Amino acid sequence: MLVFQIAIVSGKGGTGKTTLSASFSYLAKERVMADCDVDAPNLHIILKPQIIERHEYFGSKKAVLDQEKCVMCGVCEQVCRFDAIKFDSDRYVINEYACEGCGACTIACPAKALQLVQSLSGEYYLSKTDNGPMVHALLKPSEETSGDLIAEVRKLALKVAYDSQIPLVIIDGAPGIGCPATSSITSTNYVILVTEPTMSGLHDLRRIVETVRHFRIKMGVVINKYDINPSKTQEIEEYCKTEEIEMLGKIPYDECVKRATENAQPVILYDCSASEEIKRVWENVSSKI
């Protein structure tokens, strides 16, 4: 059995990735969901997963000071570029949120009192939802290790798919065009780009298209709230035509999306025009699998 992996990304944040992902998770017959926005995940709000397995994620290294060995010379404070070491009443203390794990202090310390230690950067979970497994994660505040954690989330999602004979993984991708977005789309079989008819929507769409092209993955575009700015929508459509990118659908602005979101439910459970279009988009996407 082969597992098909679909990633939903956007470049710009807030265009509707999670709104679409949540609906797709109900429309797909069998699927494993992977929430790869590990910095600020939201999909769980709608899918209400029950956690089955909890995994600790050790991503970054942090400096740890052995107070017994410390000679109070203060060299560590001087070499730390992140102001993560401060003298506090009677001893030096490391602020773990400020420490970037560069290791300068461990080299400079004459007493060898400082060491880099793997630190707990977050957790990831295997959960069950109403219609299938879900893998999601939570990065601790100030951690910047999301590309690596996303790799773990995707590995687990793929393993669950193979183990449970589920032929589809739907990835709610990370925003941006950098490491987390890259980690969300690499080695997927299809990428859905969700954009909105705004200047920044189109600007960031162009940038994420470059990233997807780099990986030579097929992609299609969805314009969300297309009718709030018809001329920008036209511009996006022309851009897609020139770049030979498929237009998967255009979702209208619809009050029911707001209602669904307020009730923490997927839009497709509502009877409205946005819901109809999301279903059409999904039909379009399913034909690629």
Add this chain to the structure above:
Amino acid sequence: MKIMLATDSPSLESKISDRFARTSYFLIYNLENGNFDVIDNSSIGSHGAGPKAVQIAMDNDVSAIISAIPGETAMEAVRESKIKVYDGRGLSAKDAIGKFKSGELKEI
């Protein structure tokens, strides 16, 4: 001549990994004698995995890498080196080596 393969497990039977820099293992395979060394890649770290993985290739003096399509920063590093990258998606390490020898793999 040595080549580096990004794999899911530490053997020649392993699949080529879906990821380059964040693969579980690298195999450094010697084409002259068929021996290989295994590098556990689990601690590649959170930042700059791409260039770090290319550094591993450089340190091991390999001429070619067989993997999935590396990310953009990894490819930038590759272009600064003399190393060539070949698309090994969907193959086992063993088959990828065979196809590499017969010139059937596509350069990325």
